[in-house]
Amino acid sequence: MTITASGSLPPSAPVAVQILDLLMGGWRAGVVSTFAELGVADGLAAGGLTPAQLAVRLGLEHDTAERFFRAGASVGLLRRGEHDTLELTELGRALASDDGSMRNFARWTGSTAERATWAHLATAVRTGRSPFAAMHGSGVWEFMESDPDTAAVFNSAMTELSKRVIQPVIEAFDFSRFSSVTDVGGGRGALLAAVLRKHPEMTGVLFDQPDVVSRSLPELSDAAVAHRVTVKSGSFFDGVPSGSDLFMISNVLHDWDDGRSRLILRNIAEAMHEGAHIAVVEAVAGLDDTADKAISLMDMDMLLLCEGKQRTVEEFRLLMAEVGIELVGVSRAGLQSVVEGRKVSGETGTPGSPRSR
Structure with a gap:
């Protein structure tokens, strides 16, 4: 079966494909958060670079970076320009460090404090209690003071x-x-x-x-x-x-x-x-x-x-x-x-x- 990475499927798509696409939403979010954490948008702020050039600028392992940039393109953050260069889309530019940025919110959603806590949603729904303290050793506000x-x-x-x-x-x-x-x-x-x-x-x-x-x-x-x-x-x-x-x-x-x-x-x-x-x-x-x-x-x-x-x-x-x-x-x-x-x-x-x- 064919799966999209865009998060948008036609209503006629098989139910199993729709469920899989919903579940892949967490993966897409992970790519966006990592894109922000690595500073990819800042790395491309001065113009397009080849994947190899961008990997060097960001200090990334070349082959893995190439695969990650492909994933970034699949969720709409990057596109290929002339001479195989990478360019930011409008979405990708929103993750640059400037006044209109959403970079830090993307970094927060990818942090261990946030994302790992979501793995315990079932516990929270069963009990009505936050699992944050059990996971991280203190409540969220105390955790912030210590980190x-x-x-x-x-x-x-x-x-x-x-x-x-x-x-x-x-x-x-x-x-x-x-x-x-x-x-x-x-x-x-x-x-x-x-x-x-x-x-x-x-x-x-x-x-x-x-x-x-x-x-x-x-x-x-x-x-x-x-x-x-x-x-x-x-x-x-x-x-x-x-x-x-x-x-x-x-x-x-x-x-x-x-x-x-x-x-x-x-x-x-x-x-x-x-x-x-x-x-x-x-x-x-x-x-x-x-x-x-x-x-x-x-x-x-x-x-x-x-x-x-x-x-x-x-x-x-x-x-x-x-x-x-x-x-x-x-x-x-x-x-x-x-x-x-x-x-x-x-x-x-x-x-x-x-x-x-």
């Missing part, structure tokens, strides 16, 4: 992804209604900087761990908004700075189970004055079939790494209600959505109260 090289790749990967989230979010959500915003778990401030740049009348607070916000000044300065940002450090598990009209939290809650997410939301709710709003930026499950094809896989990744989850609107509604926040709307922003809530009158939920589980 700075992996942490650097992971942090760069998350930065690459966040840059693709920012523009759709600031276009989809009406920030102009607010005079001040606190970005909870805001990292180095890329999303906050974009919001403030678009809305020059707003002020902001950037809140995250001390070692994270200590590296925020270049991001804020490049956006010319540093003078409108107050940087505060701490853990959102302990508390959140109060005073803003809007509290924004982007791609944080999916890292945590319901209990920890509820605690984060409760701390935000306690920092909100009555009528203040919250904007939760996440890939929300269950909104449409096309997005769910990606979000359902993201959900499994969250389960594997940290027992987190991609939630539905109703799941967000319930979590918010338990801490005194009313869900008032959902704005689609590409694959992401902005789930908006408003602080309602009364005390936030406490353990043992009707609002808590």
Whole structure:
């Protein structure tokens, strides 16, 4: 039987071929990750080279490199030019080290921390628990602290992804209604900087761990908004700075189970004055079939790494209600959505109260 390497088969293909093609998706991902790890796109940045020349530039064994470049072409990263030279396709160029790159995200998905953990998906589904600590000796966040090289790749990967989230979010959500915003778990401030740049009348607070916000000044300065940002450090598990009209939290809650997410939301709710709003930026499950094809896989990744989850609107509604926040709307922003809530009158939920589980 004939098998394609493109990941796209006609509906008439035999079922066995379709299953095999699905299973080969992991192999294709491995080629992409290795292409990024080896720096193939950077090696070809100055122009086409023969396989032998590129192997020498990258320090690769010649015959094996030739076979790997063939695999790279099969998944659409390379093409053959004149005189048997290799050239980058548009997909291949996206793995070069530049501002529009996806290189570090590809490197992260190929890392032992990520890919080897996926081998234990069955265990995670059976138990509802992440196998990460059993495999690597500690939970994912502790692992990052102990392995700075992996942490650097992971942090760069998350930065690459966040840059693709920012523009759709600031276009989809009406920030102009607010005079001040606190970005909870805001990292180095890329999303906050974009919001403030678009809305020059707003002020902001950037809140995250001390070692994270200590590296925020270049991001804020490049956006010319540093003078409108107050940087505060701490853990959102302990508390959140109060005073803003809007509290924004982007791609944080999916890292945590319901209990920890509820605690984060409760701390935000306690920092909100009555009528203040919250904007939760996440890939929300269950909104449409096309997005769910990606979000359902993201959900499994969250389960594997940290027992987190991609939630539905109703799941967000319930979590918010338990801490005194009313869900008032959902704005689609590409694959992401902005789930908006408003602080309602009364005390936030406490353990043992009707609002808590």
